[in-house]
Amino acid sequence: MTYELYYWPGIQGRGEFVRLALEEGGASYRDIAAVPGAHGGVPAILRMLEARGERRPPFAVPVLKAGRTLIAQTPNILLYLGGRLGLAPGDERGKLWTHQLTLTALDLYVEIFATHHPLGDGYAYEEQKAAARRRTRDFLKVRLPKFCGYFERVLERNRSHRPWMVAARVSYADLTLAQLIAGLTYAFPRATARTLRKRPRLAALHDAVFARPRIARYAASGRRRPFNNEDLFRHYPELDR
Amino acid sequence: MTYELYYWPGIQGRGEFVRLALEEGGASYRDIAAVPGAHGGVPAILRMLEARGERRPPFAVPVLKAGRTLIAQTPNILLYLGGRLGLAPGDERGKLWTHQLTLTALDLYVEIFATHHPLGDGYAYEEQKAAARRRTRDFLKVRLPKFCGYFERVLERNRSHRPWMVAARVSYADLTLAQLIAGLTYAFPRATARTLRKRPRLAALHDAVFARPRIARYAASGRRRPFNNEDLFRHYPELDR
Numbered sequence: 098m099t100y101e102l103y104y105w106p107g108i109q110g111r112g113e114f115v116r117l118a119l120e121e122g123g124a125s126y127r128d129i130a131a132v133p134g135a136h137g138g139v140p141a142i143l144r145m146l147e148a149r150g151e152r153r154p155p156f157a158v159p160v161l162k163a164g165r166t167l168i169a170q171t172p173n174i175l176l177y178l179g180g181r182l183g184l185a186p187g188d189e190r191g192k193l194w195t196h197q198l199t200l201t202a203l204d205l206y207v208e209i210f211a212t213h214h215p216l217g218d219g220y221a222y223e224e225q226k227a228a229a230r231r232r233t234r235d236f237l238k239v240r241l242p243k244f245c246g247y248f249e250r251v252l253e254r255n256r257s258h259r260p261w262m263v264a265a266r267v268s269y270a271d272l273t274l275a276q277l278i279a280g281l282t283y284a285f286p287r288a289t290a291r292t293l294r295k296r297p298r299l300a301a302l303h304d305a306v307f308a309r310p311r312i313a314r315y316a317a318s319g320r321r322r323p324f325n326n327e328d329l330f331r332h333y334p335e336l337d338r
Numbered sequence: 339m340t341y342e343l344y345y346w347p348g349i350q351g352r353g354e355f356v357r358l359a360l361e362e363g364g365a366s367y368r369d370i371a372a373v374p375g376a377h378g379g380v381p382a383i384l385r386m387l388e389a390r391g392e393r394r395p396p397f398a399v400p401v402l403k404a405g406r407t408l409i410a411q412t413p414n415i416l417l418y419l420g421g422r423l424g425l426a427p428g429d430e431r432g433k434l435w436t437h438q439l440t441l442t443a444l445d446l447y448v449e450i451f452a453t454h455h456p457l458g459d460g461y462a463y464e465e466q467k468a469a470a471r472r473r474t475r476d477f478l479k480v481r482l483p484k485f486c487g488y489f490e491r492v493l494e495r496n497r498s499h500r501p502w503m504v505a506a507r508v509s510y511a512d513l514t515l516a517q518l519i520a521g522l523t524y525a526f527p528r529a530t531a532r533t534l535r536k537r538p539r540l541a542a543l544h545d546a547v548f549a550r551p552r553i554a555r556y557a558a559s560g561r562r563r564p565f566n567n568e569d570l571f572r573h574y575p576e577l578d579r
Contacts, residue, residue: 151495152495152496153435153438153492154488154491154492154495155438156442156445156485156488166431166434168434168438169438169442170437170438170441170442172413172441173434173437173438173441176417176434176437177434190407193407193409193414193417193418194394196411196414196417197394197396197409197410197411197414200411200413200414201397201410201411204397207448208458211452211456211458215452215456215457215458215469215473216456216469216472216473216476217449217452217456217473217476217477217481219476219479219480219481220472220476225469225472228456228457228466228469228472231457231461231466231469232456232457232458235457235458235460235461236458238460239460240458240460244397247395247397250395251394251395254392254393254395255393
């Protein structure tokens, strides 16, 4: 089956967690944002979101179309692909653990977005800079070390799976966390370097994911969008203390 | 099996989504926060969170203990219970759809918390009142109608399942959404009344859930904590325009 991924063009955003799973899993897929002409791009995404005949409409992208089924919500898509692409264990406990780690990583993602948009995306960054500074201060001091300390602990307790969190094979939780570390390194190079210095297992996980042959090929292909300040990870030097 | 639910005492919080599922499903469970003595309350919760021997440690509560397995992350716990307690369809597409709706509802929950704590919980409400006013303005004007319009549309398109979203039986997605409507009605009575006037199916879903015999019994038992301003839903009249 050829999957279709619907996500906004020009940014990695939440779509990137899905792309990494599709790439690592060797899936055949069409990235609708990159399809030229009337069948791709924003018009195709809006048509899918607004289709009146859809009994199970998604709230937002990313959406994965599998046959005629639309699957939305990043962790839900990953849950689905995990089973299909061998990116999660087959037993129920292993599946739940992989999902739990991924949900926790995506909670961190929401907090990272909130550093530059604490008042939500109804206001531009320039309209909420003072609030962003205060939120980021707490994030870098309290929240980021708490999350990173947690994931480092998970890796430490499962050292037989090194460098992965869940099992002897890479899982979608590993891919998701590696993407977060990559994004944090773009957004907060100073604070992230400081944080990773004390968490060698996290740094090793990131490097191991991006050294995977399929992921490395994808990153070199030009299809992985570069980080940029229209995206959910943003680099504002004034926030990176 | 008797489940154990670990969640902070005194508030509903995220634990309440799990409690509603356990109650509606007729599960046997112990609410650790309410257990007197050394085996309950905050000390028992901290012991569980900090146990060094746990190979799959949770990041935070709520945590459901099922046998010897700890399951964390609200949507993950609901995914697990959905299958066990008959609160989700048995087929894969139905399971994914239930999970997708629940994840979307819980995204709304995060945005509701952000109305009074846009800078995160590192600062008291009193330290972020101006930011809270701005965030809430956008929330009530843009985000709340968007989410409510979405769920109303889901209900409309699945009218054969009335009053439920997923199937002819109540699902954990329905319980979750009903709890959100209850909390919104506490936090923003004026704005929520205005919003629900145009969304009769949402209001009917809420009423149908809280009229379920087991849920009604639970609400009348005194075990359901009353809403209060230490909780994630908070009522600040100055925010409810």
